[in-house]
Amino acid sequence: xTKWTQWDGKGYPTQKDDPxxxxxxxxxxxxxxxxxxxxxxxxxVDGLVPSLRDGLKLLESAIVLHGQVVELDDExxxxxxxxxxxxxFTSDATWVEIDEYAG
Numbered sequence: 001x002t003k004w005t006q007w008d009g010k011g012y013p014t015q016k017d018d019p020x021x022x023x024x025x026x027x028x029x030x031x032x033x034x035x036x037x038x039x040x041x042x043x044x045v046d047g048l049v050p051s052l053r054d055g056l057k058l059l060e061s062a063i064v065l066h067g068q069v070v071e072l073d074d075e076x077x078x079x080x081x082x083x084x085x086x087x088x089f090t091s092d093a094t095w096v097e098i099d100e101y102a103g
Contacts, residue, residue, distance in 0.1 A: 002028055002035050004042045007095060011077045015063050019097045020048055023069070023078075028094035030064050039096060049101045063097040 007021040014021070022042065028035055040055030049055040067080040068090045078095065 002026075002038045004039050004096075006046065007078075010075075012095065012097075013080075014097060016097055016099055018100055020100065021095055021097050023093050023095045025069070025091050025093055027066055027092045030059075030062075030094065030096060043098070048098075050103075054101060058098050058101060059096070061099060065095045065097070067093055067095070069093040 002024050004022045004024050007023045012021055020043075022039060030036065030039075036056060036059055037052065040049070040052050040059060043049050043055040043058070044052055049058060065080065067078055070077045070079050070090050078093070079090070
């Protein structure tokens with residue numbers, strides 16, 4: 001199971017208006033049905049969508065970015081090029097940016 005966490009948005013270059021952003025450590029294959037179900041389940045648990053089905057529907061229009069997270073001084077920053085990568089402090093990561101649920 002992929003561990004998805006809501007991203008606070010700090011340093012992330014959003015492309016949608018008022019999105020919800022989730023990330024996972026690793027280069028995650030978001031085309032995998034199990035991965036999508038895991039994320040849709042977390043979205044439901046977090047109260048973003050009322051059902052797994054609604055979460056999966058919302059993920060159809062999601063924006064996915066792969067990059068790295070850099071952890072310095074108890075803060076986590078996104079990096080989408082190699083210029084900010086520091087060996088030992090950087091991990092591959094995947095971000096999924098979704099629209100707010102409109103019902």
